[in-house]
Every structure is written in C-alpha cells, then in structure tokens.
Amino acid sequence: MKRLLFIIFLSVGIGHIAASDFTQLIQQYGDNGDFSRMDSVYSLASKQINYTNEPVSALDMNVTYATYLNSQRKYDEAYLVLKRAREEAIRLKKEKKYTADTQKQIQLSEGIATYETAYGLWASNKLYEANKFTDEAIDLFIQIKDTARLAESYNLSGVIHKNLFMLDKAILMYKKALKITEYQKDYTLSAIIISNIAALYNELEETQKAIIFSRRIFSYPQADTLAFNDQINKISYLCNHAILLTNGEYYQNALDSLQLATSLLQENMPAGLKLYIYTNYAKALYDTGDSRSAINYYQKAISYKKQTSNEYNKANLDYLYGYMLFQATDSLQEAYDYLTEALAFYRKNPSIMLTKSLLAMAEVEAKRNHAQNSYQLALEAYKTEQKIQHKSFHDRLAGFEAELETKEKDLEIISLNAEQAKNKAAYQTRTYISTSIFILIVLLSAIIIISLQKRKVALKLKQSELEKELKNKETQSKLLIGDLNKKMTDQYLKGLEDSNDYISKELHNDVCNELLAAEVQLRQTNASQLAAQLKQIRENVRNLSHQLSTPNFSNISLYQMFNLYIEKLNTLNSLAIHPYISDDIQNLSIPSDSILEIYRILQEIISNIIKHANAHNMYLTVSYAQNEIDILVEDDGKGFDTSSAPNILTSGLGLKTIKERSNKLQGECKIESTIGKGTIIHMRFPA
Known part of the structure; x- marks a missing residue:
C-alpha cells in the first residue's frame, strides 16, 4: 500500500521534477538500499526523459541506474542498460554540438558505463570480455584525466589478470593503481592494493618482495586515535604481515607483529578476527619450538570457533591444532578428531590444504596401527597433489598463452595501423595531385614536388617507428617463450628423477637378486659357473649404466x-x-x-x-x-x-x-x- 501511494504521489509530481532530480532520487534510494523505490523512480523517469528529447540527461540517469543494478548483482539487466548507454555516448560525441564541459560529461558517463560493463562481466566470470572493456575504460579515464576512476580501473584490471593467472600483468596493474592512490593520499585503498600485491608475490614464491611490500602499509601516516574499523584493518594487516614473515622464516619478527596485533584487540571486535589472530600466533609459537604457549593460544582461538562464520579459517584452526597435538603431545584421539573435522571441510573445498590434511591423517592412522587406512590416505594425498599440480601448471600455462595471444593481437593492430597509414598517405597524395592539376598545373608543380618529398620523409619516419615498435613486441614475445622454456625444463628435471628411480629399482630387483644367487652358487657349485653368472651380472650393470643420462643445463641459470x-x-x-x-x-x-x-x-x-x-x-x-x-x-x-x-x-x-x-x-x-x-x-x- 505504501509503495502504491508513493507511485501515485510521484506520478502527480512528475511534471515538476527535473532530469537531475530523477538521478539524485535514484542515487538516494540506491544508497539507502531501497531498490524497490529506486526501480519505481527509474520506470517513471524513463517515460519523461529519454535519448530522444534529453539525451545527455538520459545518459547520466541510465548509467547511474545500471551501477546500482550491478550492486544488486543483476548483471544481465545492467549489461543491457549499459550497452545502450555506451552506444548513445558514442553517437553524442560524434555530433560535436555540445560545449566542452558537456562533452567531458558525456565522456565521463561513457567511461563509467564501460567500467561498470567490465565489472559485471568479471562478476559473471566472463574474464576475457571483462578485460577488453577494462582496457577501454582505462583509455577513456586517461583522456579526461579522472585519476580516481582510473585507479579503480587499474585495480579491476589487476583482479581480472589475477583470475586469468597472468600474475605479472596483475602486479603491474596493481602498481599503477597504487601510484595514483598514494599520490591522492588515499591510504585505505592503498593498503588494500598493497595486500593484493604482497599476496601475488607470495603466490609466486617471491617471499622477500611480498614482505617488503607488506611492510609498506605501516609507513603510511595514521591518526593518533583510530576509528573502530581502522583498528580492525590495522590488526588484519599486522596478522597478514606476520604470516608472510613466517613464510620467510623470520619467526621472531612474526611474533612481534602478532603480539602488537593481539594488544590492539578489543572485547567488541569480531570473533572471527580473534580466531584468525590467535591461530596464527599459536602457529608462529609452535614454529619457534614453544609448544606449551602454542597450545594456550590454540585453545583461545577454539573458544571463538562457534561464533565464527568463516569456515575456511575454522578448518585451518582444526588442522593446525590437530597436527600440533599429534606432533607435540600424547593426545592422539584429540588430534584425530580435530584433523577429521578439517579433512571433511577440505574435501568439500579442495585446495593445497587437502593434501596436507590427508598426509597428517595418514601419519595419525599409522601411529594408531591402522596401516590400511594410512595407506589409503597417503594414496589419496598423492593423487590429490598430482591433480593440484596439474591444474596449477595448466592455469599458469593458460595465463602465458593468453598473454602471448594479447601480444600477437597488439602486433596485428600495429601492422593494420601501418597499412592504414600507408593507404591514407597514398590517398592524400593522389588527392593533392588531382587538386593541384585541376587548379593550376604550372604554378603548383613545384609545391607538389616539395609536398611529396615531405610526405616521403614522414612515411619513412613513421615506418621506422613502427619497425622499432614491432621489434619491441617481438622481444616481449621471446621473453614469454623463455618463461615457457623454464616450465619445460622443470618437467625435464622431473623426468630425470623418474629415470633414476627406474634404474634404482632395476638394480635392486635384478642385479641384487643375481648377486644373491651367485653367493648361493659359490657355496654349492664350482667356480666356472660362478664366473659365468658374475659375467652376466657385469653385463646387466653395464647395460643399466648406459641408460643414465646427464642433465642439460644449457638453457637455465x-x-x-x-x-x-x-x-x-x-x-x-x-x-x-x-x-x-x-x-x-x-x-x-x-x-x-x-x-x-x-x-x-x-x-x-x-x-x-x-x-x-x-x-x-x-x-x-x-x-x-x-x-x-x-x-x-x-x-x-x-x-x-x-x-x-x-x-x-x-x-x-x-x-x-x-x-x-x-x-x-x-x-x-x-x-x-x-x-x-x-x-x-x-x-x-x-x-
């Protein structure tokens, strides 16, 4: 009933509401989460304001409305509105009848529409399409010098490239966003971006770089009295930094960071945050050999387990605590119970932790004298690790292929631009010649010759620039091929070890048995038979030795x-x-x-x-x-x-x-x- 009265009221007053007022109403209801009223305002406004009678206002209103559709995860609806908005923005720019300020507003709306399109496609896991629109948004925001939205676009590009496993490109995009946010002194967003960069370096196993970037957060200026949310953020950053320090084996530094984070905890802070900190504090203590203190902190973390909604953090706590109990105490049954809970979660949500928990359970079952269960768990761990490594290699290879494909497309674009420039130059030359002949052949002949000479020089310069750019692109492609060669070398080393394992087994199963038989024969038969058998053993060893090969390190450092x-x-x-x-x-x-x-x-x-x-x-x-x-x-x-x-x-x-x-x-x-x-x-x- 209230919604009906609202629609009637709005219908009566619609003739008195300006286009900008509609946009403000959409923003107001969208910010308040009153999406039902927001939809009603948009529906009524669309009848009065459209691309025919008020195109610029309609553009602004539609882009604003689509932004709130994205916030509701109505990505398909938003995409249709944004597609029409972008088409209209391109048309309005071509008309060139608007003032400079209006033209800039049109470009801004086009940029926001492009960014929101990319965001919706990314959220829908259409990563390659999202990447294309993000690049377009970046170009548009560069043109109008909107640094705030440019930083957001770089940040989104980083997220997309990370999901595409193009990790180096993701780091590059994040760094561009960070440069802008630091210049604008937006340290909250800068800290989030730094955390993303540090996580990527950690994933690339470049721990030192991850630590250096993570430490950068603490160099930002901070107010004497932090707001509640700022304190939570600071505690989270300290804990994340401590995890990186632990990975780098800087255990004492990690403990110092965790101790500071713990001192900042307040009673009314989220239970999940406390569980997260105490878990990592306990792990760091255990890594330094202080099992007694580690148990105390694990038990503190467990006291917040029921109040925590993050299932992944709870599973990590179960795994770490259970495995520590197994390693450092006699509480075998308790360790088994905690590891069982963790394993149940990891089996539903596979990750590298699944392999670790399976191996831990295999150790526990072995100690409980359940040999068959231990064997099955170890076998499952092996198969799981194989799948994870295969997927990781496949994903990284897909990332390299995508980056290489991008470079190839860039080269094609450069080639097409060169061809277009050549055709355009030829067309202009013919036009100049025809026009000159038509006006006055005799008087303009000298001017034509000079003009043609200038064009020739310009084309040569342009050609030189294009050739230089093509060489740069070829160099970049070679670098990518170098990265792929590194992966192939890794596979080669694994194959070498497999070969050595094979020869080891052959020596054990064949030659050793032959030697045993020779020993028995020595005791029971004459020396000539022993000589023949030893000769056969020597031949077997010689044949096996020929199978050994020397690794080739000519392609790696x-x-x-x-x-x-x-x-x-x-x-x-x-x-x-x-x-x-x-x-x-x-x-x-x-x-x-x-x-x-x-x-x-x-x-x-x-x-x-x-x-x-x-x-x-x-x-x-x-x-x-x-x-x-x-x-x-x-x-x-x-x-x-x-x-x-x-x-x-x-x-x-x-x-x-x-x-x-x-x-x-x-x-x-x-x-x-x-x-x-x-x-x-x-x-x-x-x-």
Missing part, C-alpha cells in the same frame, strides 16, 4: 636450477626443505658444466640425508659475496662422530664424490657433525 630442484624436493613427504636463495644469484652467469657439477653435489648431499641421517628438516642457504658462491646445507638428523673418522670426506663413496666434484670446481668443502645434533656441509666455489 644457476638460480633457476636451485629453485627447480627445491620445488621437486618439496614434493617429498619424509623431509621438510627450508631454502633461502639470495637474489644476487640471479645475476650470475656461469657455464652449464659448472651448474651440472653443483647439481650433482647437491643431489648427493640430499640423497645421503634421506638415506642415512633420519632427518626431518633440511636447511639450504645459497649466497654470493666476494666473487664466491657460498652453499650451506644443514640437517637435524642423527649426525656422526667426525673425531673417529679424520678422513671422513674420503671414507665413503658418496662423500668422496662430493669432495672430487668440489675440487673440480676449484672449491672447498667442509663437514661438521655431532651425534644427535645433525650435520652441516659448507661449500665455497669461485664464480
């Missing part, structure tokens, strides 16, 4: 080799790898033969740790200083007594091989080990 090998090692379930590769290594250019020797040394060390050390963690540190590559490998395994073996580097075949390869690189290798405290291998090589 030392820095890439380390990262590829670390990625492969991270798939191991028996050993946790903690790497730190200095950025200075990226700038080194050393022969592929030297890279191969370093790879073989590292491969032998890792093999010894896995087979003999019984270690849980391995720490790899690679740095460069004073023209030397410094490699430090540490493990927390059982160690050995170096005092009883003064020539430890030559006493074992594997360690002897490490020494020989180090000498070949003109380097040195030192080993320090204590029983029960692990082993440290320190190597230096001239670069």
Whole structure:
C-alpha cells in the first residue's frame, strides 16, 4: 500500500521534477538500499526523459541506474542498460554540438558505463570480455584525466589478470593503481592494493618482495586515535604481515607483529578476527619450538570457533591444532578428531590444504596401527597433489598463452595501423595531385614536388617507428617463450628423477637378486659357473649404466636450477626443505658444466640425508659475496662422530664424490657433525 501511494504521489509530481532530480532520487534510494523505490523512480523517469528529447540527461540517469543494478548483482539487466548507454555516448560525441564541459560529461558517463560493463562481466566470470572493456575504460579515464576512476580501473584490471593467472600483468596493474592512490593520499585503498600485491608475490614464491611490500602499509601516516574499523584493518594487516614473515622464516619478527596485533584487540571486535589472530600466533609459537604457549593460544582461538562464520579459517584452526597435538603431545584421539573435522571441510573445498590434511591423517592412522587406512590416505594425498599440480601448471600455462595471444593481437593492430597509414598517405597524395592539376598545373608543380618529398620523409619516419615498435613486441614475445622454456625444463628435471628411480629399482630387483644367487652358487657349485653368472651380472650393470643420462643445463641459470630442484624436493613427504636463495644469484652467469657439477653435489648431499641421517628438516642457504658462491646445507638428523673418522670426506663413496666434484670446481668443502645434533656441509666455489 505504501509503495502504491508513493507511485501515485510521484506520478502527480512528475511534471515538476527535473532530469537531475530523477538521478539524485535514484542515487538516494540506491544508497539507502531501497531498490524497490529506486526501480519505481527509474520506470517513471524513463517515460519523461529519454535519448530522444534529453539525451545527455538520459545518459547520466541510465548509467547511474545500471551501477546500482550491478550492486544488486543483476548483471544481465545492467549489461543491457549499459550497452545502450555506451552506444548513445558514442553517437553524442560524434555530433560535436555540445560545449566542452558537456562533452567531458558525456565522456565521463561513457567511461563509467564501460567500467561498470567490465565489472559485471568479471562478476559473471566472463574474464576475457571483462578485460577488453577494462582496457577501454582505462583509455577513456586517461583522456579526461579522472585519476580516481582510473585507479579503480587499474585495480579491476589487476583482479581480472589475477583470475586469468597472468600474475605479472596483475602486479603491474596493481602498481599503477597504487601510484595514483598514494599520490591522492588515499591510504585505505592503498593498503588494500598493497595486500593484493604482497599476496601475488607470495603466490609466486617471491617471499622477500611480498614482505617488503607488506611492510609498506605501516609507513603510511595514521591518526593518533583510530576509528573502530581502522583498528580492525590495522590488526588484519599486522596478522597478514606476520604470516608472510613466517613464510620467510623470520619467526621472531612474526611474533612481534602478532603480539602488537593481539594488544590492539578489543572485547567488541569480531570473533572471527580473534580466531584468525590467535591461530596464527599459536602457529608462529609452535614454529619457534614453544609448544606449551602454542597450545594456550590454540585453545583461545577454539573458544571463538562457534561464533565464527568463516569456515575456511575454522578448518585451518582444526588442522593446525590437530597436527600440533599429534606432533607435540600424547593426545592422539584429540588430534584425530580435530584433523577429521578439517579433512571433511577440505574435501568439500579442495585446495593445497587437502593434501596436507590427508598426509597428517595418514601419519595419525599409522601411529594408531591402522596401516590400511594410512595407506589409503597417503594414496589419496598423492593423487590429490598430482591433480593440484596439474591444474596449477595448466592455469599458469593458460595465463602465458593468453598473454602471448594479447601480444600477437597488439602486433596485428600495429601492422593494420601501418597499412592504414600507408593507404591514407597514398590517398592524400593522389588527392593533392588531382587538386593541384585541376587548379593550376604550372604554378603548383613545384609545391607538389616539395609536398611529396615531405610526405616521403614522414612515411619513412613513421615506418621506422613502427619497425622499432614491432621489434619491441617481438622481444616481449621471446621473453614469454623463455618463461615457457623454464616450465619445460622443470618437467625435464622431473623426468630425470623418474629415470633414476627406474634404474634404482632395476638394480635392486635384478642385479641384487643375481648377486644373491651367485653367493648361493659359490657355496654349492664350482667356480666356472660362478664366473659365468658374475659375467652376466657385469653385463646387466653395464647395460643399466648406459641408460643414465646427464642433465642439460644449457638453457637455465644457476638460480633457476636451485629453485627447480627445491620445488621437486618439496614434493617429498619424509623431509621438510627450508631454502633461502639470495637474489644476487640471479645475476650470475656461469657455464652449464659448472651448474651440472653443483647439481650433482647437491643431489648427493640430499640423497645421503634421506638415506642415512633420519632427518626431518633440511636447511639450504645459497649466497654470493666476494666473487664466491657460498652453499650451506644443514640437517637435524642423527649426525656422526667426525673425531673417529679424520678422513671422513674420503671414507665413503658418496662423500668422496662430493669432495672430487668440489675440487673440480676449484672449491672447498667442509663437514661438521655431532651425534644427535645433525650435520652441516659448507661449500665455497669461485664464480
């Protein structure tokens, strides 16, 4: 009834309402969330104001209305309104009968309509179409110098490229948006953009860059007394920064950030925020070895679990707490219960955490003497990890292909523009000649020659510029191909390890059995039969050795080799790898033969740790200083007594091989080990 009275009232007064008043009413009801009245106003206004009688006002009103449709997630309805608005804006610009201010208003409406179209397509997961409209919106806002909306467009472009797995392009767009927001001193939006950039760097496993960008938030000026929402934001930023510090193994710094975040918590703050902070605080404490304090903070987080609506954060809490109970306490049943809850959620919402929770449950079931369940869980974890890696590789490859396709389209556009410029120049030349002949051939002949010469020079300059731009585009394409080659090299290294596994199995299943038979034969038969059998074993070993191949590192750098090998090692379930590769290594250019020797040394060390050390963690540190590559490998395994073996580097075949390869690189290798405290291998090589 109230809505009917409102419509009647509005119908009576419609003749007295100006076009701008309709737009203001739409904004007023849209901002208040009274969308029913907003629709009624728009319906009535459309009967009075349209593109025929008041085109500029109708354009502004329709764009405003479509913006609120998008906010209601009515993307299809908004798209139709915005499509008509953009068509009308283009038509109005061509008429050129409006003042400069009106023309700017038309361009602004066109820009907003284009941006809202892109936003609706992105929300509908039509990413490639959304990307096209976002680029158009950026061009329009650049033309009218609307920096605020330009920043929003760059930010949306970053989100779209992230969803397209074009992560480098996403970071570039975010940085452009950040430059504008920082210049405008909009530090709230700047902080959000920085968080997005840091998250992308973290996803690219560039932890140091992620930490540097995240720290930038805390350099922004802050009021002495923060508003409630600002305090919540600050706490969230501190917690997110602490997570990045933990990933970079800066545990004490992470604890300092979390302690500050905890001190800012207030009683009336959301329970989900408290759960999130206490969970990460407990994890950081456990990473530093303080299990007792970690349990206390996990229990604080659990006290807010029922009040929290974020199921993902609750599942993470269940997983972390359950796994810690399994590792650090005797509460096996309690650990099993928490991990079961986490696993149930991750199975419904697959992510990398599904693999971790499956492996954790496999360990728990093994300890509960449920071997079959443990095996099934481990097998499921393996298959899940394979799917995740395949999807990740496929998504990144799709991103590279999309970027390469974009570059190819750019090259096509440049080629078409060059052809059009050439045709236009030829057409203008013919026009000049025809006109000149018609007016006066004799008097204008000299002018025609000069004009043609100028045109020729201009065309040459234009052609040179286009050729230069084409070369730049080709260079960019080669860089993309280089990135794809890196991925292919990664697959090659994995194939190499698969081959070594195959040969290992053959040696175990074939040669070792033959040797056992030879031993039995030695006891039971004469020496000639033993000689024949040993000859056969030698032939088998020789054939297997021919199957070994040497990795080819001619297409990758030392820095890439380390990262590829670390990625492969991270798939191991028996050993946790903690790497730190200095950025200075990226700038080194050393022969592929030297890279191969370093790879073989590292491969032998890792093999010894896995087979003999019984270690849980391995720490790899690679740095460069004073023209030397410094490699430090540490493990927390059982160690050995170096005092009883003064020539430890030559006493074992594997360690002897490490020494020989180090000498070949003109380097040195030192080993320090204590029983029960692990082993440290320190190597230096001239670069």
